[in-house]
Amino acid sequence: MEYTHPVSEQNPVDVDARLLGRSYRPGGPEVPSSVQGRSNQGGDNFHLATGNIGAPGKMVANEPKERKHLEATLHEKGRLASHIVTSPTIMEKNDSLPNLGMKILSHARNASSSRRGKVIKLTGEDTTRARVLDTSSITTPASTADSKTRFSRSSIRDNKSASARAAGQGKAEPSLLKPEKSKKKVKELITPLEYAKLLQAKLAEREAQGKRSTKPYLRGKKIFYCGGDMQYASSETRGRMDYIIRHGGTLVPVFDPAEVTHIVTDAHEKSLLRVLGLRKLGDIPEHIPTVKWSWVLSGFGRRNGVRPRQPKSADRSDEKGTTVWQDDESEDEVMDYELMHASFKERLDAGPSLWRKTDRGKHKENPLNLDHPTNRGNPSGSRGLGAAVNGDATSKLSRISEFTSDKLISRDSVVYADNTSLPSTPQIPRSPLDEKAKPNRQERSLGHVDGGEDVDSRICSDPLAEFYAQARAERYAELHDHSVDSDSDGEDSIQKAPPRASHKGEQKRGFLCDAKGAPERIQCINQDVIDKLEELMEIHKAKPSEEDHWRVFSYGKAIRALRSHPTRIRSFEEARTVRGVGDKTARKIMEILETGDLRRIAYERTDDVGAISILQGIYGVGRNIAHKWYANGCRTLDDVQARIGGITLTSAQETGLKYYDDINSRMPRNEAAEIFTMIKAVAALDIDPKLFIEIMGSYRRGKADCGDIDILITRPTDDGKTHHGNSVPACLHYLLTSLPQEYYDAFYGSCVDKALLQKIYVFRTHSMILK
DNA sequence: AGGCCGTACTG
DNA sequence: CAGTACG
């Protein structure tokens, strides 16, 4: 089968001047496009709608009934979260463009799993139809653009690096005389190398005396620093070297790949290479991250001492590579991922720590061992994050001009990348704890504690943390000021929790993400009942009849309703009050309550159920196919693989089979964060620093684990650029293919043959972010 | 009694 | 185009 390279085969999706919003996903915060605000006739800018569903005041009064019904239905189905982030669905002229979705699945569950390969999947999202919107409403809010721009520009490299660069071009750092004086024993002009040696010697001396510097968060890092100043060590260089030493790092004066663990430089490629004695960046060993100074700063003030340190002492020998990484692992926790601070986009891989951390150094062989046809067609960019953006490939693939419709953007903008790729500017040493120390008033009054998990605060904190805060604030305001156009007729169908639900001041509305303090809260009061009903529902899913189909439908509704039922159900009558619970289900509930069991389960659990369920787990195999195959004699995945009964698989099913385990498992939250971090870094560093990329879906909703990674990509249009010319598909493709090998493989395995290019959300404006 | 999602892909 | 699967 031919798997065309998405970049070369551009699907003629005309995305110009359109903004396609994803609509709802089950359980997701997204708003069905059909109920999204779509009027605002005056041309107000789209903005984030939080809190109540769909800011009903903005609804078109046209079909209130329909809308209401829809809302109710959706709510019933649990498809609307109590907070809504609109992904504005805006399009022009053509309202029937395919709604495109991008999801990334990645799963690694048990280390025992033989298939650690990850699945990255792009699938079509379920969507409701998009509506045509008044064009004026898609103008990017000026403020948004401004703030975004500011964000990009403000915290860019300061003049220092400019001077360093100048120095790198042969001129001596002009300011170096000054600090000279400040130092008492003027060391004359000293080369960086000498200075480094000096410092190391001093350090050794002090250590011999048993003095240790404070907060040695750089301990174990053997850093080769290159300030770009060749001749004499500039004050900056010396300062930084001092800093490294002071924080426990080891300065390696002469580059020795066997010893160095990190190269830190903001200098130009040329100067660095000269100092390293290498010919090209690619000659830097892969295991040595080459990062900017900001990386060093990134660890400052982070959870020092919080995490128990390994009191190892014997691990400081000159082992290199894996061992060092392993040993340092616990201390790496305090640092940003190197790739976030890569000095050169060509070396975006910037060292293996990210992969090491997730135990993903090597690509596991897939048992089914199917080929990845696409790899053939794409020999260049398939070796992991770095490789895809490496060397020659870079020039061909990575330039912004290929992703945007005009060529105005200057390459220089790339230098902003490291800023946009982080939630907060790396230049400023920061402590997550500090941020946490001063929750704003709204948060507190809502009883929320921003107990960011380790992983999150380390990797990219909550990518939308600031945004959450804002949303909370708005919600808060809304709660205390009902004059806000928060609804009106709209009665918040979502919030229509049982009246009695509001007694203990529980925050009915609120981000799921906020429920961090008590993750176990997922265990609701009627969990036992829910478990049984779910079990029964699963069984019915494996039954062929239409009847069962609708039963499943109903159980689903009932279960969802039950989940949000605040009190323990005690009686048949009480059960009946729950929306979606009828006589039959109520009866079942009572049986469970009384006997702890549900006989119907055993009754329905016929022999075929197990096998059918397994078969249905194959992506692309539903009830009908499963039964068909079952009838043909298939019982297991092996049977399917062996094509027992002469069954045939679609290509999607083949990949579904191939990645069965991955698709059917979820990844821990932090893994999602890691993958997203990579994507984000690539986007900013290598595609377009102005891209706004955020993680959505379950991750954003604060789930402990994720079945996929939903990503929102937008870009401000304040510079007149558009996504014309299929830039987004190409961009997406680039992002995905820049992931490490196993993700890449899986991505192709499951996506390309499913017409990737027709499944991409395209956002044009930069609406709702960073107000 | 009749509806209970909307959409995209497959063949 | 209908059937099928998906989320």
Added chain:
DNA sequence: GCCT
């Protein structure tokens, strides 16, 4: 299965 439930709901209207």
